Amino acid sequence: MKYQEYKELSDAMEQAAHKFYQLRYQMSNGGNLSMRAPGHDWMLVKATDVAFDEVCADTIVVTDFDGNLIEGNRKPSKEALLHGAIYRELPEVCAIMHCHSPYATAWADKHETLDFSTRHSEMKLGGNVPVFDTHSYAVPKEYFPMILEEFRKNKEMNAFLLRGHGQVTVAGTMREAAYLAELVEETAQISLLAGR
Template sequence: MVNYDREIAKELAVAAGRAYTRGIQAGSGGNVSARIPGGDLMLVKASGGSLGDCTADDFLITDFEGNLVEGKGKPTREALLHGYIYRICPRVNAVVHVHAPYSIGWSQTGRDLPSTTWHAKLKLCADIPVLNVPAAMVREQDLPMVDRLFRENSELPAFILADHGIVAVGKDACGAEHTAELIEETARVALLKAAVLKLGL
């Protein structure tokens, strides 16, 4: 049995529940994870479960390749992405991926999401890049694109997968979830601003 601080799982459940309550993820989509200190292992959401129903007992333990180490169920299909981020970014201890609608809407522009509010300018260290992965999951062949993003900005807080949603990272699960909320708010404002300018109001 893998030993780890149960507070990590509890915080992961809180972050998952908040993402669902705040409306940045509906149904059984999205996934969250947290690094288990001391080795190449992580806690991940099981495939098919809702973020709104997660408890500290519902997460699986996998290695960074997404292979199940402990727990019942099938790991999220995005476990490979989560593990890769932990492997290349030692500062990251949690990943939150949500199908946030305004961010997905913004991704249709193909442009980075700008920091359109003072809040975003203060909290985010850069515009948020949009990554065009032509699949429902980040595959092994797509990982070099993820690597490039973090090589270009080692402090990058998140990126948006085109037609798919936000991938936010942080030193802990709640921090990553808060970043995802801020990016969704920023995308909403950016789209509203574009609409207002188009109308000439």
């Protein structure tokens, strides 16, 4: 990666992605994660068709918020446009994690919001984790306004589920975004085990 000042960011992405692959929160070459590049309307984002255990400086690209390539020789993730729209709308967000974790994905199949099964999840997940049905394996642009409006309505919101597609968390750092994703998965698992 030419932009050496982003090494700390790409290292954080690599660490989170590898952990999620080991946890089996994201298998195969789906899912994506990104981080805002300081000083520009740019982001570091996982390249498309790259598994989480393959994420490293060579499989991360730099794009603008419209998904146009700034640096790298691979195509960015198909979700780069959604990530860019979130970064543009929410300046406090500097990291986004999207994975197809099993319990969160299962929960989203038949529910409209994620129930809070623990006091910890209620406290950390902002009191609202909605489910969006975008009828696609990659969120189409026409659904961006609906998702962004939900963030505007609930300033504490930091996660949402996609029916048939997994979960998305947003935070100030990749570590925080990963912790939130782990909590979403745990919350969905407990809720399902409780028969909610």
